[in-house]
Amino acid sequence: MNFQQFNDLAKAARGEIPAELVFRGGNVVNVFTGEVLETSVAVTDGTIVGVGDQYVGETEIDLAGKYLCPGLIDGHIHLESTMVTPAELVEQAVRCGTTTYIVDPHEAANVSGADGIDYILNETADVPANVYVMMPSCVPALPFEDNGCTFDANEMRNYLDNPRVLGLGEVMDYVSTVNAAPAMAEKLALFDGKPKDGHAPMLTGNELNAYVLAGITNDHECSTPEEVLEKRRLGMHIHVREGSAARNLEAIVRGIVQEHQLTDGFSFCTDDKHIEDIRQEGHIDHCVRKAIACGLAPVDAIRMATINTARHYGLHHQLGAIAPGMQADFVVLDDLETVHIHAVYHRGQDVSDFRAQPKLPQDSPLRRTVHCQPVRPEQLELPVGETSHVIRIAAGQLVTENECCALPQQNGLFVPQGEFSKIAVVERHHNTGKVGVGAVAGFGLHGGAMASTVAHDSHNLSVIGDNDADMLLAAQHLRDIGGGYTLVSHGKILHTVALPIMGLMSDAGFDTVQAELSAMIAKAHEMGVPADVSPLILLSFLALPVIPSLRITPRGLFDVEQMKFIEG
Numbered sequence: 001m002n003f004q005q006f007n008d009l010a011k012a013a014r015g016e017i018p019a020e021l022v023f024r025g026g027n028v029v030n031v032f033t034g035e036v037l038e039t040s041v042a043v044t045d046g047t048i049v050g051v052g053d054q055y056v057g058e059t060e061i062d063l064a065g066k067y068l069c070p071g072l073i074d075g076h077i078h079l080e081s082t083m084v085t086p087a088e089l090v091e092q093a094v095r096c097g098t099t100t101y102i103v104d105p106h107e108a109a110n111v112s113g114a115d116g117i118d119y120i121l122n123e124t125a126d127v128p129a130n131v132y133v134m135m136p137s138c139v140p141a142l143p144f145e146d147n148g149c150t151f152d153a154n155e156m157r158n159y160l161d162n163p164r165v166l167g168l169g170e171v172m173d174y175v176s177t178v179n180a181a182p183a184m185a186e187k188l189a190l191f192d193g194k195p196k197d198g199h200a201p202m203l204t205g206n207e208l209n210a211y212v213l214a215g216i217t218n219d220h221e222c223s224t225p226e227e228v229l230e231k232r233r234l235g236m237h238i239h240v241r242e243g244s245a246a247r248n249l250e251a252i253v254r255g256i257v258q259e260h261q262l263t264d265g266f267s268f269c270t271d272d273k274h275i276e277d278i279r280q281e282g283h284i285d286h287c288v289r290k291a292i293a294c295g296l297a298p299v300d301a302i303r304m305a306t307i308n309t310a311r312h313y314g315l316h317h318q319l320g321a322i323a324p325g326m327q328a329d330f331v332v333l334d335d336l337e338t339v340h341i342h343a344v345y346h347r348g349q350d351v352s353d354f355r356a357q358p359k360l361p362q363d364s365p366l367r368r369t370v371h372c373q374p375v376r377p378e379q380l381e382l383p384v385g386e387t388s389h390v391i392r393i394a395a396g397q398l399v400t401e402n403e404c405c406a407l408p409q410q411n412g413l414f415v416p417q418g419e420f421s422k423i424a425v426v427e428r429h430h431n432t433g434k435v436g437v438g439a440v441a442g443f444g445l446h447g448g449a450m451a452s453t454v455a456h457d458s459h460n461l462s463v464i465g466d467n468d469a470d471m472l473l474a475a476q477h478l479r480d481i482g483g484g485y486t487l488v489s490h491g492k493i494l495h496t497v498a499l500p501i502m503g504l505m506s507d508a509g510f511d512t513v514q515a516e517l518s519a520m521i522a523k524a525h526e527m528g529v530p531a532d533v534s535p536l537i538l539l540s541f542l543a544l545p546v547i548p549s550l551r552i553t554p555r556g557l558f559d560v561e562q563m564k565f566i567e568g
Contacts (some may be wrong), residue, residue, distance in 0.1 A: 117159075146434060148429040225259065242269075393542075453499065462542065
């Protein structure tokens, strides 16, 4: 705040002139003391100038006994994973009370490099929310990955002076990190003294110590209370994740409550959450509600959704609390148990009427990113022996098991049936012709195939099914339309969600995307996908070789724990 701005605001703070806006008659959640106070809040020029009933406003809003808390913060989110444009994600999530987003655009960067990052920044430059960016640290996620672009420390330097860039995005390549590989060390040094997001599922012991020593400040991949405790003891901040596929909140929060842990080292994040789930459940408000239902005190849950995250990212002087000098980002709640949202304000303005408008020109290169030849039938053949490695999925988790078992076969080739599906990942950025094929247990899709160009983090074309003909049709259809999701059965395309922007996002509008997504997911469950499995999210993560235990890439099956490809 410059001196002239302070001088103008201070007049309202001293009560010499009316504030522009006063919220009166409410219960204010004080995240500093843990109190809930019956008081008023005065706002001028989008900034809180005072707290107290003595203020008079040019406009006054009667809260009628409702609760006023700070705007909610998502500590780690990939906007691309919602499948709509970044601005439209904000349109949906801001109504759920999320007024600040800590964004890692590594999905866009893996497809389109700096152009993808610039798209995220430009699309969110004028939305009624605070959108900050963490520089993608692992593009590609691992050195051998077949992604679209690389993004190194030299390119990161172009963003260091951008006030919306806060630090380094999730460091997934823990091997390069703990072994001080020069390229990774250069990125870490570039953001010395700034937040560095972690990605360390099941990392423990000496390697975890080395990871923290490298300056990694947080992690969002914890799935058990034991993992949380080890990382908290080393000083790591924990983002408790509740997305579409990875739902870790209940186990972690119950652990916090049972062990009487301090909550100042915890925040909430969604990481990857589809737009239909945001519409049905909510966003960070859903995390708050669920945490309260798990036994956490309401004010502690609100702290985890506000000031804790702001402090971790160095934003606590302007966001995350209701106090003089803070930005006037508020959520009005009917109560502190159901966390039912009555209204949301950003810089003192009601944001309920915000509507996103598409910005990307139709001739943008970001709309032409699927570059691969048609898959040939023989490329889907999978030779098997007496036993084979199989990706076994776990409901509600992103981690998988590396299982060795006998697969159904004919003439030495895998034939999907029963609990076993075939999966293939096709390189789609540089037309290399690479196709990796494997077996998956537990996906459950029968009588068809599902395909996606959303395949973290390299975003190649993934297809899973129980017969080659439908798999080939699904892959070809996505190649023809420039990316998206599709579901095929018995030679017929049943549902398609076109994602023409980098093969990741659509600007056709939420209603169009959501309607087709819902129909596709419902049909996938009807075709055998278990009710507790989110088919689209799960398919999109089976190609990510930084989450244990077994993954599939265009180069074949990859053992994450051993960090090597499985031969044969």
